[in-house]
Amino acid sequence: MNNPTEYLPRSYHTRVSTYWWLARWASVKFILREASSVFVAWIVVVTLLQIRALTRGPADYAELQNSLRSPLLLTLNAVSLAFVIFHAVTWFNLAPKAMVIRLRGKRLSSLAIAAPNYVAWVVISAAIAWILLRG
Amino acid sequence: MANRITLEVTRYNPAHDEKPRPDTYEVPLRKEWVVLDALNYIKDHLDGSLSFRWSCRMGVCGSCGMMVNGVPKLTCATFLSDYAPGPVRVEPMSHFPVLRDLVVDTSDFLVKLAKSKPWIIRKVEKPLDEEYFQTPEQMDAYKQFSMCINCMLCYAACPVYGLDSLFSGPAAIALAQRYNLDSRDQGASDRLDILSHHEGIWGCTFVGECTQVCPKNVDPAAAIQQYKLTATMEWLKALVLPRGAE
Amino acid sequence: MLFSAGGVVSAMLMPIHVLLFGLAFPLGWVDAPSYEHLLALVRHPLTRVYLFILCSLALFHWAHRFRFTLYDGLQIKHLNELINTFCYGGATLGTAVAAYLLWRIP
Numbered sequence: 275m276n277n278p279t280e281y282l283p284r285s286y287h288t289r290v291s292t293y294w295w296l297a298r299w300a301s302v303k304f305i306l307r308e309a310s311s312v313f314v315a316w317i318v319v320v321t322l323l324q325i326r327a328l329t330r331g332p333a334d335y336a337e338l339q340n341s342l343r344s345p346l347l348l349t350l351n352a353v354s355l356a357f358v359i360f361h362a363v364t365w366f367n368l369a370p371k372a373m374v375i376r377l378r379g380k381r382l383s384s385l386a387i388a389a390p391n392y393v394a395w396v397v398i399s400a401a402i403a404w405i406l407l408r409g
Numbered sequence: 410m411a412n413r414i415t416l417e418v419t420r421y422n423p424a425h426d427e428k429p430r431p432d433t434y435e436v437p438l439r440k441e442w443v444v445l446d447a448l449n450y451i452k453d454h455l456d457g458s459l460s461f462r463w464s465c466r467m468g469v470c471g472s473c474g475m476m477v478n479g480v481p482k483l484t485c486a487t488f489l490s491d492y493a494p495g496p497v498r499v500e501p502m503s504h505f506p507v508l509r510d511l512v513v514d515t516s517d518f519l520v521k522l523a524k525s526k527p528w529i530i531r532k533v534e535k536p537l538d539e540e541y542f543q544t545p546e547q548m549d550a551y552k553q554f555s556m557c558i559n560c561m562l563c564y565a566a567c568p569v570y571g572l573d574s575l576f577s578g579p580a581a582i583a584l585a586q587r588y589n590l591d592s593r594d595q596g597a598s599d600r601l602d603i604l605s606h607h608e609g610i611w612g613c614t615f616v617g618e619c620t621q622v623c624p625k626n627v628d629p630a631a632a633i634q635q636y637k638l639t640a641t642m643e644w645l646k647a648l649v650l651p652r653g654a655e
Numbered sequence: 656m657l658f659s660a661g662g663v664v665s666a667m668l669m670p671i672h673v674l675l676f677g678l679a680f681p682l683g684w685v686d687a688p689s690y691e692h693l694l695a696l697v698r699h700p701l702t703r704v705y706l707f708i709l710c711s712l713a714l715f716h717w718a719h720r721f722r723f724t725l726y727d728g729l730q731i732k733h734l735n736e737l738i739n740t741f742c743y744g745g746a747t748l749g750t751a752v753a754a755y756l757l758w759r760i761p
Contacts, residue, residue: 284423285423285506285507285508285514286421286423286428286429286506286507287506287507288503288507290504290571290572294568294571294572295568295727297479298479300618300621301568301616301618304568304616304617304618305724308614308720308721308723308724309724311716311717311720311721311724312717312721314665314669314713314716314717315713315714315717315721315749317669317672317673317677317713318709318710318713318714318717318749318753319749320676320677321672321676321706321709321710322710322749322752322753322756324676325697325706325753325756325757325760326756328690328693328694328697328760329756329759329760329761332690335690335693336690339680339681339687342676342677342680342681343681343682347677347681348677348678348681348682351673351676351677351678351681352677352678354673354677355670355673355674355677355678358665358669358670358673359670361662361665361666361669362665362666362667362669362670365662365663365666366666368615368617368634371628371630371631371634371635372631372634372635372637372638373635373638374550374635376546381549391666394667395666395667395670398667398668398671399667399668399670399671402668402671402672402675403671403675405696406675406688406693406696407685407686407688568727569727572726572727573726614723614727641656641659644656645656
């Protein structure tokens with residue numbers, strides 16, 4: 275009802291503040307979940323830097339390793355780890371909502387769909403760690 | 410338990426108020442009272458000019474949605490004693506224009522609901538003396554989404570709707586999905602054309618607040634994500650089989 | 656679609672990558688793999704494909720999510736051409752860089 279009439283002069287439209295998400299913990303968590311994507315992008319940058327250093331030779335690679343030991347980068351990467359895990363957990367927990375799988379007439383519970391994701395996560399992580407560490 | 414509680418209720422009279430402002434009222438605190446009872450007490454005994462919507466007072470009509478301490482609630486299903494000692498802030502539902510006091514303009518939702526075509530669409534009608542049979546499993550597929558009472562609490566909770574009033578919104582999409590999943594319906598492609606665009610299902614960022622506030626456990630967030638999955642599958646199918654395989 | 660693929664890929668693979676390369680190796684919790692071992696690994700075509708998919712999908716996941724965060728969080732939807740260019744353009748650029756670097760491994 276955007277046209278005022280004789281008996282209802284105007285309706286009031288509340289403007290949503292830029293800080294709407296700070297009002298409730300649930301929305302803060304949502305924004306943090308979305309912000310985790312920034313740290314995902316950061317890790318891609320680190321990975322690309324490592325590939326570049328590997329290409330350039332052992333000296334460059336050692337130098338990059340050194341910078342990764344600096345307090346700044348260690349903190350940044352620790353924070354990134356926290357966010358990336360937060361992303362993984364929220365992702366696996368929400369995935370079952372989109373997938374309706376019926377087994378013999380009954381719908382599979384959220385746990386039944388989330389659990390294999392977690393298992394896959396552990397198995398894949400272990401495999402990658404093994405590939406990297408056995409050399 | 411004290412026997413009085415204070416309510417801060419938003420008042421707005423467009424004829425002479427610049428913007429909404431709260432008025433304070435003290436009402437009895439009875440253990441079985443809900444917020445709606447308090448509002449009716451105010452209207453009956455303290456200030457007859459207070460305007461608000463309500464009807465069934467038992468959580469099935471969807472009329473009495475309001476913000477109670479910043480959370481979208483059905484006032485007939487929200488116990489006053491849960492907020493003791495108070496004060497309790499009662500405001501009109503967020504994200505809708507305020508017409509007067511606690512009454513909001515819901516016409517936007519009604520337009521969007523109609524766009525979702527929330528009715529059985531048949532491409533091929535059955536003769537009138539033939540029934541549509543449905544097994545319990547088939548009903549189970551859409552039953553949860555059919556519980557929607559159109560109370561719009563999900564719209565009040567959805568930050569995307571708050572920021573972009575062009576967004577179709579949780580209930581409209583959940584109800585579209587309810588019909589898409591109904592075995593008697595043949596209108597899924599019609600609804601897909603309407604909803605699979607930036608302000609339709611793709612506007613949703615899966616915040617999940619809609620599901621949190623829904624009084625009937627409809628889980629609109631799940632409906633929307635399922636719909637996104639369906640829409641993606643349809644898009645892939647169209648890509649791989651352009652002539653369309655029904 | 657890229658968003659979901661990117662989401663799954665980042666969820667499954669990023670944590671272990673950050674844990675090892677960001678913390679465990681620099682802090683010496685485990686012995687870091689030698690330069691030769693890493694180079695040998697990265698030369699393998701499968702590793703290159705894996706890294707390319709990881710980087711590219713993760714970047715597009717970021718692009719899509721960050722774009723919506725800017726719309727919703729900061730309400731700057733009116734800058735949407737700028738935002739889209741920054742996000743999707745950035746992801747495309749990153750993908751191109753990844754492809755180039757992975758191609759150029761000796």
